Amino acid sequence: MTSEANRLKSANKILMVAIVIAAFFLGSLTNKVATLEKNGAINPPPQVAAPKAPSDAGTAQPATGKIKPVNSSDHIRGNVNAKLSLVVYSDFECPFCQKFHPIATVLLKTYGDKIRLIYRHYPLPFHQNAQKEAEASECIAELGGNDVFWKYTDTIFERTTANGTGFALDKLGHLAAELGVNQEAFQTCLDSGKYEKLVKESITEGSDAGVNGTPSTFVNGKIIIGACPSSTFDSAIKAELANKTWSATNCQVAS
16 A cells, blocks of 8 residues: 555544544534523523504504693694593594594584594604695694694595595695695795604604504593594593493404
8 A cells, every 4th residue: 555545544534533523522512502492591582573564544452651631732623621532643644534534523513512623643654745744734723723724634634535645745835825824934834844843743642652553533541543433433422421431442444
């Protein structure tokens, strides 16, 4: 046998020994890790679910906090001193909010001075025009007052096709003029972003109270989610007026 062959033979023996040793240590390490996991010494990282995005109709989760008390800065429709409040967190481009708005109007007519409706902003991020429309409503309120704010709200919900861009932003100035507001002053207000922070603060306040979809209506503090039938709100209002208990409701698939 040549010297070259002897060297190759020796190298193969060394390699085999190294493989055997490595396999031994690997097996020992695997057994040790398995033992530690079994005894709880090693814990796998917790599985964290991805946060759910807000939706038009909301989810079945109940409110987790309290809404901000109604005050003089709120947009109130009906008897400002009514003991029963319907505080709605809404989005001008939400199709469910569009369905709810006439229901709220009927409820105000039905119960008269016994109830009041309060509009608060909750524009959803996937409704492209909703944030600016909310800001526009505040400019309208500043320049035209509370009654014109509600006329603006009525008109948007009457004319939008909803789902994000149903009412064109370049038509807001014309709408302001139609409602009797100085168009130039309105446009200056809107373009300045003066009310962007206020609208975003309203979103935060709503979220803190458990809102994650629109419309979310708090009837004396208890939530009704979605465009529920008028009978749902009617039952809740009657229960409140009679000091009876009722349950929070979710109508996220209501038509």
